Amino acid sequence: MxxxxxxxxxxxxxxxxxxxxxxxxxxxxxxxxxxxxxxxxxxxxxxxxxTESFLGDAQIHGIGYRSSRKVEDLITDLPALTDSLEAEEIVRAYSPRVYSYAMISSPANVSSVQLIGVDPEKEKKLSNMDENIAGGKYISGPDDNGLVIGIKLAEILRLEIGDAAVVTVSEAASGDLSQALFRVSGIFDTGDRNMNRSVALAGIETARGMLALEESAHEVAVDFTSLEYGLSDSLFFWDKYSRDGNKALSWRELAPQLxxxxxxxxxxxxxxxxxxxxxxxxxxxxxxxxxxxxxxxxxxxxxxxxxxxxxxxxxxxxxxxxxxxxxxxxxxxxxxxxxxxxxxxxxxxxxxxxxxxxxxxxxxxxxxxxxxxxxxxxxxxxxxxxxxxxxxxxxxxxxxxxxxxxxxx
Amino acid sequence: MEDSELILTEDLEKTYQDGVEVRAVRGIDLLIERGEFTAIVGPSGSGKTTFLNLISGLDTPTAGRVLLGGREIGNMSGTELSDFRRDHIGFIFQAYNLIPVLTATENIEYVMILQGIDRKKRRERVMELLDLVGLADKADTRPTMLSGGQKQRVAVARAMAARPSIILADEPTANLDSVTSGELLDMMHQLNRETGMTFIFSTHDTLVMQRAERLLTLRDGKITADETGSEKSIPGIDGKKKDEE
Known part of the structure; x- marks a missing residue:
């Protein structure tokens, strides 16, 4: 002392x-x-x-989809899954998505893209894609025939609002090519170079139609009520939604580089x-x-x-x-x-x-x-x-x- | 070594190698008995302080040995030597050297804390010592608020706190006026008589020499005179005794 x-x-x-x-x-x-x-x-x-731009706090996929990216690797029993998510207290919003590699061509150029079919109402609650519209408008409904593309893609294809573009995809069951003519209804700028360069958004029903899919999806993005849930390895959510052929992953597993x-x-x-x-x-x-x-x-x-x-x-x-x-x-x-x-x-x-x-x-x-x-x-x-x-x-x-x-x- | 013998030095030597070789102490053989009131005198550079440092274990000899109460201090480890000084030797310095951030009480009780004495006993001893040196009313005063004489009284009390067998005082009156010096020496002489503590002074002060019962004269690291009682001849201000003039 x-x-x-x-x-x-x-x-x-x-x-x-x-x-x-x-x-x-x-x-x-x-x-x-x-x-x-x-x-x-x-x-x-x-x-x-x-997470708010598009990733979400978590995503649920059919097992194998993330490695194969095959159109036919779908989420098992989407209606039951979405019903369950609706009832979860920790889930603030969710949005089903349909993915497909696609070829998009304009009179000036052609480019490979990822076509993503979204339900705009659900998507608005989860991501801020609708807030990143640099020109035109966002997808107006699940069966909207408009196409929303990234600003860099628009530049490559020399497309402007109202211009026509042809999207070619491969159907899920048969593998046959399916083509549709879209009008560019909106151009987004997320600040993410990859998204701006290689993503085209369409209404989810429109995309399902092109891919010959029933009521299903490749991904359900989930937004939690708290940031902390996405950081917790012991959260019940991961086990509960990683059953019956599905796999739930947190944003940390989805974006390990981050x-x-x-x-x-x-x-x-x-x-x-x-x-x-x-x-x-x-x-x-x-x-x-x-x-x-x-x-x-x-x-x-x-x-x-x-x-x-x-x-x-x-x-x-x-x-x-x-x-x-x-x-x-x-x-x-x-x-x-x-x-x-x-x-x-x-x-x-x-x-x-x-x-x-x-x-x-x-x-x-x-x-x-x-x-x-x-x-x-x-x-x-x-x-x-x-x-x-x-x-x-x-x-x-x-x-x-x-x-x-x-x-x- | 007999019980009455407190300090015994045998062929004690100390040489410093600071660029040039300086033989500060040259083969001193000395016996100091318990209860002595001894002054070591000599001109500056004669080896007084070095000799005090050697007999107190503050410094180690180059050759020879020092026995304190029968124990050879040259064989002690650093910690043993610290404990030995703590329990057996009290120091009084020329410039008082109280710890400025501690009060008079805390300065005095410091060594008792090192000894592991409990607070109650420490405080009793401190009050007893402060009474003895006439500073009971300055118990909670820091050194900066004390006069030179008061500081030296606290230093005396501090030196006595651990009930040591020897008190070594290096020029204790150098910074005091003659009246204060006289009072302080009277006090220490009284303590010497009452408690039997051995006091050894290194000094230039004739007042100290007059009161000392034994006078050792050091010159060039050697004891040139060892006088007691009426034999003592007090050196002048140049450090020389009449018979040397």
């Missing part, structure tokens, strides 16, 4: 120096908290952008954090060595009185940790205030936004405030401080009393 008292009171002996050190520590710590908040804000933003990107970013944050910790710990090291140098005689007196070498070291470690604690408290408050401030005003994404792993984030970023970084970084920082304080502590423990009393380090 007396060592802690000595350590704590010594902090306030040279207030100017302690203030400068505390400021360096607290600014570094606050920057980490804020950076973490920004990263998770951006992550949430990307997650929403990815998860890897997040993981990579978290590793980068941890690395940056480590560098920050080491830099700040060196501020502490410098402060403690200055203090050690100034108080050499005093340490000599403590040694003369019978303070053991290890106890001398303990005084130094406690002094370093005390300085770190003061810096952490100030840094936590500063980090909290700055994060709260930007949580209210947001960080604006100017221009066309930022594209990351094929996801373009166009909305403002709101830093996330959660206890984790405060705890995680505090522990990391204290450990770092402890480790780095061992050097001056070792130095203090090895002080020779006679040399210290003659003010020689």
């Amino acid at each position: 007396v060592f802690l008292k000595l350590a704590w009171r010594n902090l306030f002996r040279n207030r100017g120096r302690t203030l400068v050190s505390t400021a360096a520590i607290s600014i570094g710590f606050a920057a980490m908290i804020f950076y973490h908040g920004i990263f998770y804000g951006m992550k949430n933003n990307m997650y929403r952008t990815a 998860v890897s990107a997040f993981q990579m970013s978290e590793n980068i944050i941890s690395f940056v954090g480590l560098i920050m910790f080491v830099l700040v710990a060196f501020v502490i090291l410098n402060t403690i060595f200055m203090s050690l140098y100034e108080r050499t005689f005093e340490f000599g007196v403590l040694l003369a009185q019978g303070t053991r070498p290890l106890q001398m070291g303990r005084i130094i470690v406690l002094e370093s940790l005390s300085l770190a604690v003061v810096g952490l408290i100030a840094g936590s408050l500063l980090g909290l205030l700055v994060t709260l401030l930007f949580q209210n005003i947001g960080l604006g994404m100017s221009g066309e936004g930022v594209e990351f792993m094929n996801v373009t984030v166009t909305t403002d970023i709101y830093p996330v405030l959660e206890p984790e970084p405060f705890v995680k970084y505090s522990i990391g920082f204290m450990v770092c401080t402890f480790l780095i304080s061992l050097y001056p502590a070792f130095h203090a423990a090895r002080l020779k009393p006679a040399r210290a009393l003659s003010r020689e380090l």
Whole structure:
């Protein structure tokens, strides 16, 4: 206890120096908290952008469909599945979709695309495709004969609203080619290059008709009432909807590259954090060595009185940790205030936004405030401080009393 | 070594190698008995402080040995030596050197905390010592609020806190006026008589020399005179005794 008292009171002996050190520590710590908040804000933003644009929080397919992409690999018993989804409390919206590879040709060009048949009313509740219409209008109903294509595809095919395009697909049962003439009713721009380049949307009944399908679908996209459900591996949903020939997958399994990107970013944050910790710990090291140098005689007196070498070291470690604690408290408050401030005003994404792993984030970023970084970084920082304080502590423990009393380090 | 013998040095040597070789202590053989009130005098650089450091275990000799209460301190580990100093030796320094962030009470009780004495007993002992040095009303005062004389009194109390057998005082009156020095020396002499604690001073102060019962003169790292009682001849301010002039 007396060592802690000595350590704590010594902090306030040279207030100017302690203030400068505390400021360096607290600014570094606050920057980490804020950076973490920004990263998770951006992550949430990307997650929403990815899931709300078309992916959904989860998808259900017939087993084998995702690897084969065959038109005949359909969801088993779609009506029963949709009835069940209707009754789920955690499901906010769902939308059945029909997929097929297709050839789309215009008078100017031809391109392979993915034709997706959607139920526009259900789709509107789940994805924001209807909000990404850059020209014309969205699909108006399940049996709408209009075609909504991506902005890049329109450019390649030199199609404009109202222009005709022929879509060729292969029928499900027979494999025979089926062709239909569509009018381009809308052009979308999701910010996702792949979608803009290779997706054409049609009414789900229209698509079923072309593919000679009954009331079925290749995919049911699901939106949960909370983001957290999509992150939970133990959610009942996955088992319940992975039966009878169907397979339910979360967005993390559907877009593993996004998860890897997040993981990579978290590793980068941890690395940056480590560098920050080491830099700040060196501020502490410098402060403690200055203090050690100034108080050499005093340490000599403590040694003369019978303070053991290890106890001398303990005084130094406690002094370093005390300085770190003061810096952490100030840094936590500063980090909290700055994060709260930007949580209210947001960080604006100017221009066309930022594209990351094929996801373009166009909305403002709101830093996330959660206890984790405060705890995680505090522990990391204290450990770092402890480790780095061992050097001056070792130095203090090895002080020779006679040399210290003659003010020689 | 007999019970009455407290410090025994045999052919004690200390040589520093700081660029040039400096032989600070050269083959001192000395016996100090329990209860002595001894002053070590000599000009600056004569080896007084080095000798005190050696007999207290603050420094290690280059050659020879020191026995304190029958134990050779050269054979002790760092921790053993720390514990030995804590339990057997009290120090008083020239510039008081109280810990500025601790109050008078906390400065005095520090060594007792190291000894593991419980708080109640510590506080009783502190009050007893503060009474003894006449500073009971300054118990919660930090050193910066005390005068030089008061600080040195606290330093005396601190040195006595662990009930050591020896108190080593390095120029304890150097920063005090003659009245305060006189009072402080009277107090220490009284403590010496009442408690039997051995006091060893390193000093230039004639007041200390006058009160000392034994006067050891060091010159160039050697004891050149060892006088007691009425035999003592007090050196002048140049460090020379009359018979040396």
